[in-house]
Amino acid sequence: MFSEFLQFLLTGIxxxxxxALVGLGFSIIFNASNVINFxxxxxxxxxGMTTVFLVGAGLPLPLAIVLAVIATGLVGMALEKxxxxxxxxxxxxxxxxxxxxxxxxxxxxAQVLWGKGFFALQAFSGEEPINILGAIIVPQSxxxxxxxxxxxxxxxxxxxxxxxxxxxxATSHNKVAAQLVGINTRFVLLMSFGLSxxxxxxxxxxxxxxxxxxYDVGIxxxxxxxxxxxxxxxxxxxxxxxxxxxxxxxxxxxxxxxSSDYKDAVPFIIMLLILFFLPRGLLGGRGTERV
Amino acid sequence: MGLTTPRTGGLLALAxxxxxxxxxxxxxxxxxxxxxxxxxxAVVVGLNLLIGYAGQISLGHAAFFGxxxxxxxxxxxxxxxxxxxxxxxxxxxxxxxxxxxxxxxLRLKGHxxxxxxxxxxxxxxxxxxxxxxxxxGPDGMVVPAFTLFGxxxxxxxxxxxxxxxxxxxxxxxxxxxxxxxxxxxxxGVHGSEVxxxxxxxxxxxxxxxxxxxSAIIASIAGSLAAHYAGFITPGESGFFRSIELxxxxxxGGMASTFGAILGALIxxxxxxxxxxxxxxxxxxxxxxxxxxxxxxxxxxxPTLLRLRRARS
Numbered sequence: 307m308f309s310e311f312l313q314f315l316l317t318g319i320x321x322x323x324x325x326a327l328v329g330l331g332f333s334i335i336f337n338a339s340n341v342i343n344f345x346x347x348x349x350x351x352x353x354g355m356t357t358v359f360l361v362g363a364g365l366p367l368p369l370a371i372v373l374a375v376i377a378t379g380l381v382g383m384a385l386e387k388x389x390x391x392x393x394x395x396x397x398x399x400x401x402x403x404x405x406x407x408x409x410x411x412x413x414x415x416a417q418v419l420w421g422k423g424f425f426a427l428q429a430f431s432g433e434e435p436i437n438i439l440g441a442i443i444v445p446q447s448x449x450x451x452x453x454x455x456x457x458x459x460x461x462x463x464x465x466x467x468x469x470x471x472x473x474x475x476a477t478s479h480n481k482v483a484a485q486l487v488g489i490n491t492r493f494v495l496l497m498s499f500g501l502s503x504x505x506x507x508x509x510x511x512x513x514x515x516x517x518x519x520x521y522d523v524g525i526x527x528x529x530x531x532x533x534x535x536x537x538x539x540x541x542x543x544x545x546x547x548x549x550x551x552x553x554x555x556x557x558x559x560x561x562x563x564x565s566s567d568y569k570d571a572v573p574f575i576i577m578l579l580i581l582f583f584l585p586r587g588l589l590g591g592r593g594t595e596r597v
Numbered sequence: 598m599g600l601t602t603p604r605t606g607g608l609l610a611l612a613x614x615x616x617x618x619x620x621x622x623x624x625x626x627x628x629x630x631x632x633x634x635x636x637x638x639a640v641v642v643g644l645n646l647l648i649g650y651a652g653q654i655s656l657g658h659a660a661f662f663g664x665x666x667x668x669x670x671x672x673x674x675x676x677x678x679x680x681x682x683x684x685x686x687x688x689x690x691x692x693x694x695x696x697x698x699x700x701x702x703l704r705l706k707g708h709x710x711x712x713x714x715x716x717x718x719x720x721x722x723x724x725x726x727x728x729x730x731x732x733x734g735p736d737g738m739v740v741p742a743f744t745l746f747g748x749x750x751x752x753x754x755x756x757x758x759x760x761x762x763x764x765x766x767x768x769x770x771x772x773x774x775x776x777x778x779x780x781x782x783x784x785g786v787h788g789s790e791v792x793x794x795x796x797x798x799x800x801x802x803x804x805x806x807x808x809x810x811s812a813i814i815a816s817i818a819g820s821l822a823a824h825y826a827g828f829i830t831p832g833e834s835g836f837f838r839s840i841e842l843x844x845x846x847x848x849g850g851m852a853s854t855f856g857a858i859l860g861a862l863i864x865x866x867x868x869x870x871x872x873x874x875x876x877x878x879x880x881x882x883x884x885x886x887x888x889x890x891x892x893x894x895x896x897x898x899p900t901l902l903r904l905r906r907a908r909s
Contacts, residue, residue: 342708392891398707399654400894403847406840407886414879525836529719536712571723574716581713582701 309440322554328531329546337478347528353507354519382503539587628753643814652787657718663834665816695812737830850896
């Protein structure tokens, strides 16, 4: 009984930390530019797929991972430079469509490069399952949770202690004021897209040994990460983490105790309820609109 | 009301094009492509009322199309309803659903509205995929032919006139709504919702109204499309399909009824023209989206019209 519950809980946390990383990516870009980046899911896909193919080309896993994260970061910056920045101060609908276009473009590119198959990435440290109080988990789950915790700590340090991190925060609070105190807000935008893409890539890489990867893996993972960001409060970092964990756990609990058919619907049902009754999310403080 | 206004001249031109187009058709394939263009155009003209005029984005509109299609399919195939009654039941059901979810959803704005409609669309699509006892699941289900008073609607040629008539009707309806007090109210909502509210307008009432109208149009188009194809799959109601519909609106021109039709024309023809390059279809589709939005945020038709006006 308890071991079963623990099993679902651990699986949920593994899944939830992935959603949290993706949700953090959404929040970083939303804060810096007020853009909801619908291409966020493609960063997850690019991270996983690039690593698989670099390993296939004979590179050692750690090097492949580093290169894949850097490459995805560059794609993120290219997206900002060539698609978001030229649009200027376009309407929300326009910006949404631009990032959806970018997402289709990247997904289509991956399909042309790597085909429509599913690929497995080797686990980072063996496949021998670990028994924790009766619950069985694969070592990769510990990697997912551990890496996510480290990343979150690094992000916290970055945003509260480094100049660039604080510049990004300042820009998100008030762009004009940030410019007036000498912050290069264009550079900040570029960096936030790069950072967010790298976060997505890392999420895609650490989850790939557990859930396989393919050219279209980014759609559902991206949308669920997005639901996590909404649940926690769009733009709130801690909110995205809490939101991700709640969604991951709710999803695996539903699959375990109710029905696995509707587990994919759970994050979206929760997101709708939150939007209807608590539109700013659990921790979001900023207004939903400006007149 | 001269012939140069979109309400009379434009509608007449549209009817004329639809009536004369078959002269250029050489085979059933041409009819089939034209029918698909018209189905998309009808849905998109409705969706444009919501996105272009009221300024409310919906990333889940394919759900209404799918619900209409499946209501028709299930009621006629499994319960022996006459197709027209099933179509009506679908339209009423979808209208009610849109009315119910429209109340809380349309209170949201911008990104939040986009997310809520997207979530709604995905949930509907998951339900259609999962309830396989009812819908046949991911494999889809067969839809009986459309019979009316014992007369069997059959073949691309007959269907072409049904869909052609539907598009003219929907366009006429849209143009009239735009020119009515409701249309002016909608534009007020798009311009500044606060200003509209201050001047005593019940903005949420109008937004929900137009949401329901566009959902019913999608449902009817979905019902007819299901009978025409004789087969439906949940893909028809999926996220990608919703995105396609929004793209047609935006590419052709927001707040331009004929622009929306142009958008449906281009994006339905595109995959046909790219035959042989199927692998590149998604990439090209995405690139078109980005380039249009960056360089022509107002959409094709309004941009072209402005260029022409600037030249003369």
